[in-house]
Amino acid sequence: MSGILAGKRILVTGVLTDSSIAFHAAKVAQEQGAEVILTGFGRLSLVERIAKRLPEPVPVIELDVTNQEHLDGLADRIREHASDDTGRIDGIVHSIAFGPQGAFNFLEASWEDVSTAVHVSAYSYKALAMACLPLMEEGSSVVGLTFDATVAWPKYDWMGVAKAALESTNRYLARDLGPKGIRCNLVSAGPLKSMAAKSIPGFEDLSDIWDHRAPLGWDQSDPDPAGRGIVGLLSDFFPRTTGSVLHVDGGVHMMGA
Structure with missing residues (x-):
């Protein structure tokens, strides 16, 4: 696949809905040739469901960034889901x-x-x-x-x-x-x-400025x-x-x- 991310593997955190910035980053990354792996926290089934709306199927890894055990095991989890043995x-x-x-x-x-x-x-x-x-x-x-x-x-x-x-x-x-x-x-x-x-709270006050x-x-x-x-x-x-x-x-x- 061609594109500015062709041959690259990208880990994307923060996808929760298809209105998430992270979702659109993952979508554009796939469109530009990247292999994408997602992480999710808490409502993992929701992330997996939203992930199906991406152009290509992606694995979803559970990750709580405040949990040191999750962080310590993240590299191994990525290797498990990567398309090659390097896990790069x-x-x-x-x-x-x-x-x-x-x-x-x-x-x-x-x-x-x-x-x-x-x-x-x-x-x-x-x-x-x-x-x-x-x-x-x-x-x-x-x-x-x-x-x-x-x-x-x-x-x-x-x-x-x-x-x-x-x-x-x-x-x-x-x-x-x-x-x-x-x-x-x-x-x-x-x-x-x-x-x-x-x-x-008061999100509309912020958006009104823009x-x-x-x-x-x-x-x-x-x-x-x-x-x-x-x-x-x-x-x-x-x-x-x-x-x-x-x-x-x-x-x-x-x-x-």
């Missing part, structure tokens, strides 16, 4: 974030709420990369999903802090994996209607541009790009106050 992974998509409801109240949030948000949304980026490191070679790529953490957004509160931690984690991971030839980058999308968005300020316009129901951005960074088209954030937010990040 050429790319990872980290599309995992979570904040308890308390994390969306900045002044009242408990440390338990905050620590959960940071663990799942930021530390897991490094943890996932390290779990897959034995399977990665020079030229591999790690791509995560962020929500522009350079400003304080309405209602986003400690999840914004967690995303800032993710963006910093990306830079340090890029520094330490660079000598191995592994690139680490993030894609920053605007607010999209998804299962994750439903858990954010409706009025995106120079290229904004469609809350279209995760495809983000999926394509991820696939671009997974490809060999950015061989010397690392530690960066690619904005696919319609241009809102560049607008002044």
Whole structure:
């Protein structure tokens, strides 16, 4: 199969529905020639059902990124489902974030709420990369999903802090994996209607900003541009790009106050 990911094997986390950015990343990756392996957490049967909507069949591996036993066994599980004996992974998509409801109240949030948000949304980026490191070679790529953490957004509160931690984690991971030839980058999308968005109090306040300020316009129901951005960074088209954030937010990040 031809395409910019031809011959590559990509591990994609975070697929929950067909409106997920991760689902569209997996779809575009397959269309561009990649072999895709998915991970799921909790509602594994749902992930398996949604996976059937992809162009090609894919295996689904159970993975809780806060469970060290799952992380320790991930490389072996990938080898079991890979189409060859090497189990080599050429790319990872980290599309995992979570904040308890308390994390969306900045002044009242408990440390338990905050620590959960940071663990799942930021530390897991490094943890996932390290779990897959034995399977990665020079030229591999790690791509995560962020929500522009350079400003304080309405209602986003400690999840914004967690995303800032993710963006910093990306830079340090890029520094330490660079000598191995592994690139680490993030894609920053605007607010999209998804299962994750439903858990954010005041999501409409965020999306309203994009409706009025995106120079290229904004469609809350279209995760495809983000999926394509991820696939671009997974490809060999950015061989010397690392530690960066690619904005696919319609241009809102560049607008002044």
